[in-house]
Amino acid sequence: MSFVFRCEIVPVVKTQFESLPLSPALLGVIRELAYTQPTPIQAASIPTLVAGHDLIGQSKTGSGKTAAFALSILQRVSLPLREVQALVLCPTRELSAQVTREFRTLGRKHPGFTVAEFVGGQPGKSQRDALARGTHVVVGTPGRVLDHLQKGSLTTNAIVTVVLDEADRMLDMGFGPDVETILNRLPKSRQTVLFSATIPKSIAIICKAHMQTPVRVRIDEPEEARLEIRQLRLDTRPDEKFHALCWLLSKFPHNSALIFCNLKQTVIELTDKLESAGLSVGRLDGGLEQFHRDQILARFRNQSVRLLVATDVAGRGIDVEGLDLVINYEFPRQTDIYVHRIGRTGRAGRAGVAISLSGHNDKERIREIESNTGVAIEVLEQGPVNLSEVGPLLRALARPCSMQTILISGGRKDKVRAGDILGALTGDAGGISGSNVGIIEIQDKLSYVAVARPASRLAVQRLNDGRIKGKRFRATLVEGQKLDDAQAQAEARKKKSTNRRSPRSR
Numbered sequence: 001m002s003f004v005f006r007c008e009i010v011p012v013v014k015t016q017f018e019s020l021p022l023s024p025a026l027l028g029v030i031r032e033l034a035y036t037q038p039t040p041i042q043a044a045s046i047p048t049l050v051a052g053h054d055l056i057g058q059s060k061t062g063s064g065k066t067a068a069f070a071l072s073i074l075q076r077v078s079l080p081l082r083e084v085q086a087l088v089l090c091p092t093r094e095l096s097a098q099v100t101r102e103f104r105t106l107g108r109k110h111p112g113f114t115v116a117e118f119v120g121g122q123p124g125k126s127q128r129d130a131l132a133r134g135t136h137v138v139v140g141t142p143g144r145v146l147d148h149l150q151k152g153s154l155t156t157n158a159i160v161t162v163v164l165d166e167a168d169r170m171l172d173m174g175f176g177p178d179v180e181t182i183l184n185r186l187p188k189s190r191q192t193v194l195f196s197a198t199i200p201k202s203i204a205i206i207c208k209a210h211m212q213t214p215v216r217v218r219i220d221e222p223e224e225a226r227l228e229i230r231q232l233r234l235d236t237r238p239d240e241k242f243h244a245l246c247w248l249l250s251k252f253p254h255n256s257a258l259i260f261c262n263l264k265q266t267v268i269e270l271t272d273k274l275e276s277a278g279l280s281v282g283r284l285d286g287g288l289e290q291f292h293r294d295q296i297l298a299r300f301r302n303q304s305v306r307l308l309v310a311t312d313v314a315g316r317g318i319d320v321e322g323l324d325l326v327i328n329y330e331f332p333r334q335t336d337i338y339v340h341r342i343g344r345t346g347r348a349g350r351a352g353v354a355i356s357l358s359g360h361n362d363k364e365r366i367r368e369i370e371s372n373t374g375v376a377i378e379v380l381e382q383g384p385v386n387l388s389e390v391g392p393l394l395r396a397l398a399r400p401c402s403m404q405t406i407l408i409s410g411g412r413k414d415k416v417r418a419g420d421i422l423g424a425l426t427g428d429a430g431g432i433s434g435s436n437v438g439i440i441e442i443q444d445k446l447s448y449v450a451v452a453r454p455a456s457r458l459a460v461q462r463l464n465d466g467r468i469k470g471k472r473f474r475a476t477l478v479e480g481q482k483l484d485d486a487q488a489q490a491e492a493r494k495k496k497s498t499n500r501r502s503p504r505s506r
């Protein structure tokens with residue numbers, strides 16, 4: 001494809017965070033997060049972004065691109081001006097949630113900094129309220145952002161930066177017209193930033209129409225970076241797939257494994273099978289309410305569920321520390337989907353393994369992937385398969401996770417912070433040792449805390465008997481993906497204010 005637009009390409013250089021144009025507050029947060037060195041995309045793009053130039057960043061997921069644009073936006077934001085100054089468009093709700101989280105983390109030393117998430121399936125009213133209170137950054141999916149623009153609740157006059165994140169995916173999902181309309185409504189003098197794994201013609205057209213002499217940053221990854229994800233495949237007949245999966249799960253030790261399927265129906269069937277065999281498993285697909293998607297992701301992130309079976313769209317924004325194994329139960333239909341799936345593991349320099357179950361019909365696609373990525377996928381030999389052996393394999397895999405999740409019916413809107421929950425559990429009233437408390441995740445109206453299994457029932461009791469920030473909240477143990485009382489209550493609270501569901505969930 002030879003579609004040419006004028007741009008300048010910057011060389012990729014090794015550098016330190018201290019030599020980037022970032023404030024002491026941002027450098028402080030980076031130190032706290034123990035990011036020792038900028039990733040190549042950060043080193044190459046932050047100076048250009050902070051200088052206010054347009055930028056096309058070609059880099060894969062896992063490259064640290066979110067921090068690249070979030071740090072640059074935070075560097076430029078004016079805190080006293082309580083108007084939207086940056087708009088970030090993402091293809092999915094999950095990615096929006098991940099980007100919003102990253103803004104909150106990186107902006108935690110910016111007093112009064114606020115970021116709002118605008119996605120379908122969440123109440124339009126609370127989004128309008130956030131705008132009325134004054135928010136600096138809006139992150140969202142194009143459909144919902146456009147709704148707010150058309151209704152006039154989102155004003156654009158203070159917007160200085162727009163970011164199109166995972167732009168190729170956004171166009172693949174049919175958001176092209178919405179993105180165009182949004183770009184046309186923004187101030188002409190703004191900075192336009194686009195990140196994309198690939199730059200097909202459709203993206204080049206957007207760049208040409210909406211950008212001014214963009215700087216193009218492209219990371220040609222060194223050989224060793226590519227090797228951080230070991231890619232394997234196992235040839236299997238369709239009737240041997242489930243057995244092969246069990247064999248892979250036992251052969252490749254993992255704390256967290258993500259299993260991708262092409263279809264929602266396969267996700268449901270496979271999850272049922274694994275769950276009935278007693279494995280720690282959850283499902284993530286477009287058929288679930290947003291509440292359940294958020295919940296299963298929180299449990300997967302805090303390691304109280306070990307396996308997650310997902311479709312591509314639902315699994316897109318998954319960013320889990322320590323995800324060591326990705327399995328393609330169904331071989332992906334396109335190269336870029338393959339690249340995105342395997343990019344869920346081996347994040348930011350950590351090692352990971354990606355294994356695909358492949359069949360006779362996948363030969364052509366494998367060749368295409370190998371030639372597009374320049375990496376040969378290693379073939380795994382399983383030897384003769386004995387279908388009757390699946391029982392012992394499953395029994396060996398059916399061990400419970402060491403952590404369990406507790407759902408608490410209060411969140412950010414109730415002024416609950418992680419320290420308050422930790423305090424309630426470990427303080428005089430709680431009496432639980434801090435070493436038994438895992439990841440705490442605060443959402444708008446509820447929170448999740450991971451607690452070591454032996455201490456979890458006591459933790460629930462203590463949380464229900466005690467108070468957090470002087471208020472009583474309901475705490476329940478989350479087991480499986482089925483609803484219990486407190487979950488149903490929390491869901492009802494969320495639903496009450498929900499306007500409509502996004503039509504684009506898959």
Ligand code: AMP
Pocket residue numbers: 034035036037038039042060061062063064065066067319347348
């Ligand atoms: P992304 O490509 O934006 O999805 O980022 C991938 C992961 O890398 C995220 O979990 C980030 O928190 C993490 N990350 C971003 N920048 C750095 C860095 N400089 N050093 C280590 N980890 C990073």
